Amino acid sequence: MSRTSPPFSLAIDAMGGDAAPEVVLDGLELAAERHPEARFLLVGDEARVGGALARRKRAARACSLRHAPDYIPGDMKPTAALRVRGSSMRIAIDAVAQGEASGIVSAGNTGALMALSKIVIKTMREIDRPALAAIGPSARGDVVLLDLGANIQCDARNLVEFAVMGDAFARAVLGLTNPSIGLLNVGSEELKGDDRVRAAAETLRDSHIGANFRGFVEGHDITAGTTDVIVTDGFTGNVALKTGEGALKLMRDLLRQVFTSTVPARLGYLLARPALDRLREWMDPRRYNGAILIGLNGVVVKSHGGTDALGFAHAVDVAMDMVTHGFNESIRDGLTRLSTTGPRIAADSR
Amino acid sequence: MSRTSPPFSLAIDAMGGDAAPEVVLDGLELAAERHPEARFLLVGDEARVGGALARRKRAARACSLRHAPDYIPGDMKPTAALRVRGSSMRIAIDAVAQGEASGIVSAGNTGALMALSKIVIKTMREIDRPALAAIGPSARGDVVLLDLGANIQCDARNLVEFAVMGDAFARAVLGLTNPSIGLLNVGSEELKGDDRVRAAAETLRDSHIGANFRGFVEGHDITAGTTDVIVTDGFTGNVALKTGEGALKLMRDLLRQVFTSTVPARLGYLLARPALDRLREWMDPRRYNGAILIGLNGVVVKSHGGTDALGFAHAVDVAMDMVTHGFNESIRDGLTRLSTTGPRIAADSR
Known part of the structure; x- marks a missing residue:
């Protein structure tokens, strides 16, 4: 290229x-x-x-x-x-x-x-496998989650590469200068999880993004926005994304039922509507449209097939941010630094 | 015993x-x-x-x-x-x-x-490893999810055993006569996922609970209530549970902000409050208190450490349901039937 x-x-x-x-x-x-x-x-x-x-x-x-x-x-x-x-x-x-x-x-x-x-x-020469990433809402701003299903089985090396790519993505698309990074696990203590996540965590701690690496995070940290980037394998990430979306949908559906259940509730809805509309706008799936296949020699963004013009335009925004902020150069740079500073990145941690 | x-x-x-x-x-x-x-x-x-x-x-x-x-x-x-x-x-x-x-x-x-x-x-002689299960709310009634973290790495045989235990649990605690069962995956098509989930699905299809086995389900199916029981490994289940809880918490926190943001919104809240209170009651975490370690020679229920009297009493309810409905006998029965009817349950699917 x-x-x-x-x-x-x-x-x-x-x-x-x-x-x-x-x-x-x-x-x-x-x-x-x-x-x-x-x-x-x-x-x-x-x-x-x-x-x-x-x-x-x-x-x-x-x-x-x-x-x-x-x-x-x-x-x-x-x-x-x-x-x-x-x-x-x-x-x-x-x-x-x-x-x-x-x-x-x-x-x-x-x-x-x-x-x-x-x-x-x-795939970029520097990485093993591309990943699928997306942005979602949290209590503390937008969060990048990857991998979302491109890689069902991942080793420690893949997880480390996802962290470097997620870091570059958060810089390019969210405009963060020092995005914090978490590795998804079943607990936040160092000994939790399997060998794979523990090896990935050890490599990340010693890497050039070590200062921004916050260690293990848990499922509830995704919507809490504990870190800007959350890294996991494609199986877990896919399930987590869909579970979170499902829970939000359940809540929306139940609220709709609540606000139409009685006359006072309907009136209450009308009064609270401007404030509720701001919430709806904030969580609008169109604002989060665009799943990104990262790690290729070019920017690849998948828009939801059922979105409208606003959603499609948002997917174009994401792709434009990646293009104009030198996203792929930033990944290459990160991976080069990883290979020179991270001694544990070799085959022994895979 | x-x-x-x-x-x-x-x-x-x-x-x-x-x-x-x-x-x-x-x-x-x-x-x-x-x-x-x-x-x-x-x-x-x-x-x-x-x-x-x-x-x-x-x-x-x-x-x-x-x-x-x-x-x-x-x-x-x-x-x-x-x-x-x-x-x-x-x-x-x-x-x-x-x-x-x-x-x-x-x-x-x-x-x-x-x-x-x-x-x-x-552990019961008939099974390989116990699992941690819990009940959660969905759009179509209560759903049993397991494993929630007792087993970070699982093979196909473990997943099949979890399905049998989840089936017995849904009968004993939810009082269902024919609980439907789903296996958590990244897609519902037969070819999705890794060898492990595909082997488990094949065994379940041929087993005595095959008629109730609905194949693969996805993350959003947990809160949609697509099946009564959802089976997965402990890593994915733990992340899914906490991600779903986190998303519901985010929504509750945001609603609290909405309803205190303006005077009309406050008034609206007061009007809708009885209906909102019913929703809150329905989703009350105390109603879902009690994680159950199943597969042991006795009933073991863990109540949340921070719950109140109502929550603790609910954990006792769950344990009493399991004791009085012969939960462990039902698991033993299911596992015996599995070993006589399910030819693929042997070492080749592990």
Whole structure:
């Protein structure tokens, strides 16, 4: 990948997501306003995208349209998706691999995006495996959680690399200068957990990010915001993310029932509504849209397939932050420092 | 352990918990009313417990007091706790091991209770490892989750045994005749996850509880109540439990802020309060107090150390349900059926 700035900031898969290309284009209309310098390579079926793009003035100015004769359906297996060379997702990914764009945003098939990105854009030479990361709300601000399912089984080395990538991500996207890092475990005492998390903790303590490493954190620390970055394996991270989302959903559903259960409760809701609306806005899933596959030679952001224009624009924001803040350079730098300062990073801690 | 009914339903550690023995005795006063047939062996310092017990009429009638010169502090390591032979916890556990009581309830040191129970009461011959289980709220009623941290690393055989124990537990404590069972994973499709969960799923499908086995469930299924029992390893279960609790706490804290943020919001809260109080009651952690160590030759229930009388009484309820509904016989039965009907339960799936 070229070190000079590529002609396009991002390649955009116009055909991914439940309401593509309309929602994608509405999202780009917002994104073009927020990022006036950005140039997007929009990839999709010219016949379906061309006219719709022309009707959105800002997006039309910011985008170049490239034709893709095909697209990846949401239920296609990754192995099958690899064979569809003319898909909008593939052509957008090819553009990143060839240095035409710094990253890609797609609201399409997650498994296909992960598989295609890994195979075409490729994993950074410095790391073993890429990870899936996301940002979520906590009592003390936004928190980065990774891995969320890209790696079902992880060793100590993977966890250490996730910490370095999470550190770079929190700097680039949350704008933190010294993000604190925690390793998810079943207790905060040093002896808790298995050999894997204990070896990872030992390596992190001695590393260049050791001063920001807060040791072990527990499940409740995710929403408490005890640390800015929380590192775990893909199995645990996936379960934790979905469990937390499920608990918040249960509470929202129950509150809806409460506020419609009696006439005084309905009145109470009307009175408290402006304050409740601020809470809803603060927890709005669209504000947290965008799962990021990190550790590749390019920025890869997956938007939720069912999001709206605002959500898609947020996924573009995340990708733009990563591109403009030299996210991948920062990861490379962190991993280089890790290999020179962390003696325990060798095979013995794996 | 004798198969005839022991003289005491439960042994009670009078000295465990933040406000022992007062809270324990208040809890027993409630429990004695709810379970008029029950006999409790109350173990603690006679000087501290005797007079306090005499002042609680129902508890005094239901309990026999046995002196224990010592107790286990909350921060004592399990290895140290094992050496304190005269502790209230130890003497209560000894009573279970010797067939004097069917089970024990303690609000004391969790690690000590688990270690002492495993060593003194011992694991059932039929199973490999005991598990820690708890009940939590969901959109569709109470859900049993296990393991919650007794086993950090589990193989397929352990997961299958947890499912059988969870099934027996849901029958005994939730009173369900055909509890549905799910295996926690990162996706619901058959190919998701690692070899371990796939092997466990295959064994469960072919077992006597196969008809109630719903396959893989995900993190959000815990609070959705998709199945009555959710099985996972101790690492994932511990993180999931604490993540869910953390998310609910975040929401409660935010709502408190919302309802005190403006005058209309305060008024709204007052109007909606009866309905909100019902929600609070429904989610009351005291209703879910009591983590259960299952798979031992006796019933072992750990009450939260900071709970009040109502919470402690609930932990006693759970233990009484397990004792009176022949919980351990039901596990033994399930495991025997598993070994005769489940061909894949042998070493090849471990």
